[in-house]
């Protein structure tokens with residue numbers, strides 16, 4: 001099956017694979033709660049949800065990935081790395097990809113041009129201290145300003161992973177930057193996230209999420225695209241959700257034709 005329309009590009013996946021898949025984790029920790037609501041910095045109860053990332057979420061996810069022999073991509077805000085350096089060291093030591101997710105977790109839409117540049121540079125500085133090569137950028141909440149992509153390319157990033165306009169990676173027009181597309185369907189937050197400020201949102205069961213993600217997996221396989229899951233250890237690292245992650249890892253690994261890799265490798269394949 002091929003996609004008809006204006007998009008005639010075909011991504012050739014390595015080693016005879018017919019589609020690509022990656023597990024990515026946004027380690028927002030406390031910054032996820034403080035970024036757009038600084039008042040939360042003084043609310044220990046709210047922050048404890050983010051602290052779960054460092055105490056339980058990330059270690060549990062790392063164990064599961066190790067059990068399955070799968071390398072993943074971890075997008076980490078600089079301030080999270082400063083607050084939880086051992087967490088980032090563990091991610092890097094296990095051989096996973098470390099990528100940029102802002103310095104704070106403030107939306108770039110709330111920043112002026114100088115602040116946006118400073119967020120990018122400070123985040124890079126901090127992550128650079130962990131000895132990993134950082135080539136990927138994912139903005140907090142996938143928000144982009146009109147300047148973001150140029151800024152990201154200018155600072156030497158190889159790819160960004162924020163947009164929802166395709167099912168396979170592509171090179172941005174006029175900039176040396178690959179986009180590795182994402183989607184809300186393949187994000188755990190819309191299905192699992194809950195905020196006491198908005199009780200109208202429902203938490204969804206693993207069964208429903210698994211159905212959505214497996215159908216996206218099979219659909220992406222048929223289209224020869226890239227299936228990139230975006231997860232948050234403070235959500236997908238809950239005890240019951242780890243069962244889902246365990247099943248998803250097994251299901252993706254055994255899917256016919258899959259190239260299960262990091263987001264960086266998917267982006268590089270698009271350049272070839």
Ligand code: ZN
Nearest residue numbers: 026028140141
């Ligand atoms: Zn985030």
